């Protein structure tokens with residue numbers, strides 16, 4: 261699976277970093293999220309699904325690669 | 326012809342059932358069960374839409390046609406004061422939409438970046454332990470609110486902003502006074518003005534002598550033109566106001582809810598699992614959903630939503646407690662269950678305006694819930710719950726005084 265981040269929508273809540281710290285991180289200056297990897301490993305799937313569910317801006321999508 | 330089918334439009338905010346002081350109003354449930362979208366009547370007679378279901382709130386609070394601009398005609402103001410000042414207040418994150426909101430919010434996000442907040446854990450632990458030491462050395466019984474709960478967020482925000490240690494007492498005394506319902510409006514107003522002036526002065530000092538904390542960081546942004554001096558000092562005050570009573574209430578009401586569920590309190594007290602403690606904080610946020618006046622928005626365009634037409638200029642009120650007690654999202658919602666997965670609760674709102682300080686609030690609650698009951702294992706209520714006075718009128722629900730003994 262592949263993860264996609266719609267950066268302009270991101271409101272820097274950091275929820276994704278809390279849910280899946282191996283996949284997401286935040287800029288120090290404005291808090292906007294960025295991806296550490298686009299490919300989501302099997303053992304990261306649950307945490308990325310959680311990030312999708314709690315992102316307040318609906319900015320994260322999980323896609324079949 | 327008398328219409329006997331259409332139920333009367335209920336007044337909002339709804340009244341709670343005084344016998345269940347920790348539950349949402351029974352009206353919230355009736356309305357949620359009857360229809361996804363319905364009307365409520367506000368203080369000024371207007372009848373905006375009320376959105377009660379979890380899934381509908383998520384869909385509509387992320388819809389670009391749903392606006393937080395309080396100058397827009399039809400905006401469902403919380404009260405007359407808010408209606409009067411709309412349009413006179415500067416544009417801030419709390420009254421703008423994308424793209425302006427996005428730009429403004431990106432200037433204030435840095436201190437709330439998750440990793441930076443997490444780094445505050447040892448400092449917050451120290452504050453919480455120090456306050457517990459003081460409480461244990463003081464009178465027993467005590468009011469948990471003034472002896473502990475209000476002091477935690479005040480000292481934490483002082484730390485975050487960079488208020489010098491010598492001024493902590495001034496800062497804490499005045500920020501508690503500003504929120505003290507027992508004081509006259511004049512006294513509370515004076516305390517809040519004193520704080521505003523103090524933060525303005527401190528911001529100037531920090532612009533000359535930066536220290537790496539939030540005020541000096543905002544001072545840097547003022548110097549390089551990213552934000553104005555007023556925006557920076559308003560933001561300092563906003564962080565204090567938005568984060569003080571809310572966090573304090575989650576400490577006092579959370580403790581009250583746990584004391585009503587002794588087996589779960591015992592489990593929390595004995596737990597050393599940070600994941601369980603964090604989960605308990607989420608469940609208490611869900612269960613109590615302390616913001617009781619609803620999230621307010623207005624439709625900037627016609628919105629066709631699941632067969633209902635929300636017209637441009639119509640107000641929208643999102644009832645957070647109803648959504649957090651929606652059985653479609655949280656089975657048996659009236660049960661406090663520290664093990665359930667509650668992470669998708671909307672106690673911090675949803676959409677682009679979701680609480681800026683949520684990571685800080687979470688951290689404070691995790692430290693408090695993980696420390697207070699362990700350090701004071703005999704903590705108990707010192708008055709029957711029936712005698713407690715609850716605040717039914719403020720933006721956040723709360724208890725005015727929580728007598729505890731140990």
Ligand code: HEM
Nearest residue numbers: 418419564567568571572620672673674678680681682686
């Ligand atoms: C348990 C504690 C807290 C609760 C329950 C809470 C709740 C909320 C809610 C429901 C909103 C959304 C309002 C809306 O959508 O219109 C919000 C927004 C906000 N909160 Fe909190 N809050 C808490 C703690 C804090 C703290 C600690 C801070 C700051 C240090 C803070 C600062 C803010 C700000 C600045 C906003 C406006 C964000 C925007 O409009 O973009 N809050 N809060």
Ligand code: SF4
Nearest residue numbers: 270271273274276315
């Ligand atoms: S959860 Fe969504 S809004 Fe929050 S930082 Fe991640 S992508 Fe941005």
